[in-house]
Amino acid sequence: MHRIAAACLAVVTTASLALAQTPAAQQPEGGGQARPQRTPEERAAAQAEETRRMFAMERPIDAVDTVWIEEMTWLEVRDAMKAGKRTVIVPTGGVEQNGPYLATGKHNYVNRATCEAIARKLGSALCAPNVPFVPEGGIEPKTSHMIYPGTISLSEETFQALLTDIASSLKAHGFEHIILIGDSGGNQTGMKTVAANLTGKWGAGSKTTIHFIPEYYQYPEAYKWAAANLGWKEVPEGHHDDPTISTIMMTVDPNSVRIKQRVAKKKASINGIPLAPVEQAVAWGKKLVDYRAQVTVDAIKKALSNPTHE
Numbered sequence: 563m564h565r566i567a568a569a570c571l572a573v574v575t576t577a578s579l580a581l582a583q584t585p586a587a588q589q590p591e592g593g594g595q596a597r598p599q600r601t602p603e604e605r606a607a608a609q610a611e612e613t614r615r616m617f618a619m620e621r622p623i624d625a626v627d628t629v630w631i632e633e634m635t636w637l638e639v640r641d642a643m644k645a646g647k648r649t650v651i652v653p654t655g656g657v658e659q660n661g662p663y664l665a666t667g668k669h670n671y672v673n674r675a676t677c678e679a680i681a682r683k684l685g686s687a688l689c690a691p692n693v694p695f696v697p698e699g700g701i702e703p704k705t706s707h708m709i710y711p712g713t714i715s716l717s718e719e720t721f722q723a724l725l726t727d728i729a730s731s732l733k734a735h736g737f738e739h740i741i742l743i744g745d746s747g748g749n750q751t752g753m754k755t756v757a758a759n760l761t762g763k764w765g766a767g768s769k770t771t772i773h774f775i776p777e778y779y780q781y782p783e784a785y786k787w788a789a790a791n792l793g794w795k796e797v798p799e800g801h802h803d804d805p806t807i808s809t810i811m812m813t814v815d816p817n818s819v820r821i822k823q824r825v826a827k828k829k830a831s832i833n834g835i836p837l838a839p840v841e842q843a844v845a846w847g848k849k850l851v852d853y854r855a856q857v858t859v860d861a862i863k864k865a866l867s868n869p870t871h872e
């Protein structure tokens with residue numbers, strides 16, 4: 563994040579320098595021989611010209627193969643949109659207490675795998691940066707996940723304000739469809755509310771539509787799918803953890819479920835399903851990612867074909 567902020571500042575500074583050709587401090591006293599200061603209209607015209615020049619710039623190198631906006635250069639985003647990638651998915655995750663083996667960023671790891679799979683299946687979509695902060699319970703007094711250290715919670719108001727500004731930024735750049743998906747329970751109401759509010763605010767004639775896709779968050783369906791297709795017979799251990807979430811996390815980083823440390827203590831399983839060897843667990847995780855991506859892609863296509871969907 564630090565690097566991104568510094569880079570943004572540099573762009574602003576360069577643009578400002580280009581525009582401020584005659585700073586007031588360099589004007590001679592009395593103004594007799596001074597070049598007349600530019601009018602607001604002239605400054606606006608210069609800025610428009612600079613913007614036109616920037617947009618006309620050809621990408622000097624090949625684009626990298628990623629669907630994540632934050633991994634792309636602005637030229638790669640511009641060109642991807644020109645080439646038809648005008649749907650953008652905003653994934654929301656969370657930082658929360660889980661079972662004894664899982665990193666607090668569980669939902670963020672999951673979104674890393676699933677958003678990419680969804681975007682690639684759609685073919686016409688990019689992924690906005692994952693939103694890691696979501697409502698996880700009361701802060702003062704602490705309730706729900708917030709009772710446990712490591713959890714970071716947003717109020718419903720902050721979460722909705724954050725989503726509103728993210729979606730509005732994406733609309734300003736001309737994305738046609740903004741898709742909200744959330745991997746955790748506390749995210750669902752906020753996303754639904756923001757999609758409804760912005761749909762109302764933008765109006766029926768808006769070129770940009772926003773859609774909350776609840777079908778993404780259907781863990782009971784995923785459990786059934788795993789039992790039927792991966793042959794799992796789970797015996798619940800009572801942790802905030804299960805093999806569906808664990809194997810999906812392992813496709814991104816096996817350390818996020820502490821696989822090495824668990825193997826050392828003969829605890830490399832959850833609910834009776836083995837997580838070692840890693841290759842087997844990752845292969846299961848990839849199948850689950852594909853299943854969840856397909857369910858979500860089907861729901862997105864349905865939403866986009868129905869103009870009244872929020």
Ligand SMILES: [Zn+2]
Nearest residue numbers: 656658746747
């Ligand atoms: Zn959660």
